[in-house]
Amino acid sequence: MRVVEYRGHGGPEVLALAERPLPECGPGQVRLRVAAAGVNRPDVQQRKGLYPPPPGVTDIPGLDIAGVVEAAAPDVAWPRPGDAVCALVAGGGYAEHSIAPALQCLPVPRGFSFIEAASLPEVFFTAWNNVMDLGRLAEGETLLVQGGTSGVGLAAMQLALRLRGATVLATSSSAAKQAVCRQMGATGVVDYRDADWPQQVRALTGGRGADVILDSQGGDYTQAELDLLAPDGRLVLIASHRAPRAEISTRDIYIRRLTLTGSTLRARPPAYKGRIAAALRAQAWPLLEQGLIRTLVCGVHPLADAAAAQAVLDGNRQIGKLVLAVAPDAASVPGG
Numbered sequence: 001m002r003v004v005e006y007r008g009h010g011g012p013e014v015l016a017l018a019e020r021p022l023p024e025c026g027p028g029q030v031r032l033r034v035a036a037a038g039v040n041r042p043d044v045q046q047r048k049g050l051y052p053p054p055p056g057v058t059d060i061p062g063l064d065i066a067g068v069v070e071a072a073a074p075d076v077a078w079p080r081p082g083d084a085v086c087a088l089v090a091g092g093g094y095a096e097h098s099i100a101p102a103l104q105c106l107p108v109p110r111g112f113s114f115i116e117a118a119s120l121p122e123v124f125f126t127a128w129n130n131v132m133d134l135g136r137l138a139e140g141e142t143l144l145v146q147g148g149t150s151g152v153g154l155a156a157m158q159l160a161l162r163l164r165g166a167t168v169l170a171t172s173s174s175a176a177k178q179a180v181c182r183q184m185g186a187t188g189v190v191d192y193r194d195a196d197w198p199q200q201v202r203a204l205t206g207g208r209g210a211d212v213i214l215d216s217q218g219g220d221y222t223q224a225e226l227d228l229l230a231p232d233g234r235l236v237l238i239a240s241h242r243a244p245r246a247e248i249s250t251r252d253i254y255i256r257r258l259t260l261t262g263s264t265l266r267a268r269p270p271a272y273k274g275r276i277a278a279a280l281r282a283q284a285w286p287l288l289e290q291g292l293i294r295t296l297v298c299g300v301h302p303l304a305d306a307a308a309a310q311a312v313l314d315g316n317r318q319i320g321k322l323v324l325a326v327a328p329d330a331a332s333v334p335g336g
C-alpha cells in the first residue's frame, strides 16, 4: 500500500511517499480502506522529532481516518466489513489502509463525506477529554479557548455551547480568524498578540474570570491563566508550545481552589478512548447530523501532497482542519 512516511526530522521536505505491506488486524481491531485522513498539529510535532509515536505504534503519521471497514478481527461485533466509519488512531493515518481499535471507531455521521468525517476524531476526542472530562465544564459556565480556530478549539467551543450552554471566549491572531470564532459562537474574542490580552479577557467576564481554560501554550501563559480563573476554576493544558516550564504561584491554587490539569490522548489505552467514543456518539454525533455542530475543513490535499498540507500548519494559515484525500471517493457521502 502507498503511505507517507517521515525520512528523518525537519521541515515538510522529510515527507515522502513509500510502499509498505498491508497491516493485519489484531484482536479488537479493524482495518479500514482509508478514503480520507486528518492532518493535525501533533503530526507536525512528530515530524520535528518532538512527539514520537508511543511504543508499539507505527511510525506512519496521521491520527484520524475515515473509510470503509475491509477486515475485522473475529471478536469485533461493530464495526463489520462494509461499514463506513471514522476512527481515532495513534498513528498510521497517512496511508491507503490503516488499523484502528474497534472501540475508537464511530459511524460516519449521516450526510457527511469521508473528508468531513476524517476531520472529526482527533479534535473531538481531544476536546471532549479535556473540556468535558478533565475540565468538568458545567451548565452555564464560562470557557476560554486559547487558539479558537484550531481544530481542537472549534470542537471545544461547539461542545461547550451546545451541550453545556456555556459562555465561550476565545483568543485568536487575525481579524479573519476572530470573525470565525464569533461565527462559531464565541461571544468575546481577544487577540493574544496584545500584551494586555489577560485584562481584555477578564473584562469580558465582568471581572469574575473563566471557569475553564483550554490551553496549548503553557510557559508564561500559565500564571496569567491561573490569574484569569474564577474560584474553583480549572486550567487544562494540552501542549506547551511556548515553554514546558512555568513559574506559578502555588498560593493561588489553594486560596481559590483551582485545578491545574492536562492530558495527552495518544498513548491512552483503547478502553479509555472507547469511553470517549461512546460519549461522543451519544451526545455529539446527533448534533453533527442535525447541523448544530459543524466541522470547518479549510483545505484538502491529495495524500501525495501531505507535505503541502503540513506547510500550511507550519505557516499557521489554517482555520479549522486540513484533510488528505487518500482514495478517489474521499469527497463522497457514504450511502448518499
Ligand SMILES: NC(=O)c1ccc[n+]([C@@H]2O[C@H](COP(=O)([O-])OP(=O)(O)OC[C@H]3O[C@@H](n4cnc5c(N)ncnc54)[C@H](OP(=O)(O)O)[C@@H]3O)[C@@H](O)[C@H]2O)c1
Binding pocket: 039, 040, 041, 042, 122, 123, 126, 146, 147, 148, 149, 150, 151, 152, 153, 171, 172, 173, 174, 177, 192, 216, 217, 237, 238, 239, 241, 263, 264, 265, 266, 313, 316, 318, 320
Ligand atoms: N494533548 C492532546 O491530546 C492533544 C491532541 C491534539 C492536539 N493537541 C494540541 O492542541 C492544539 C490544537 O491542535 P490542532 O491540531 O487543533 O492545532 P492547530 O489547528 O494547528 O492550531 C494551533 C492553534 O494555536 C494557536 N496559537 C498559536 N500561538 C498562540 C499563542 N501565543 N496564544 C494562543 N494561541 C496560540 C493558533 O492560533 P492562531 O491561528 O489564531 O494564531 C491556533 O489556533 C495544538 O497545540 C496541539 O499540539 C493536543
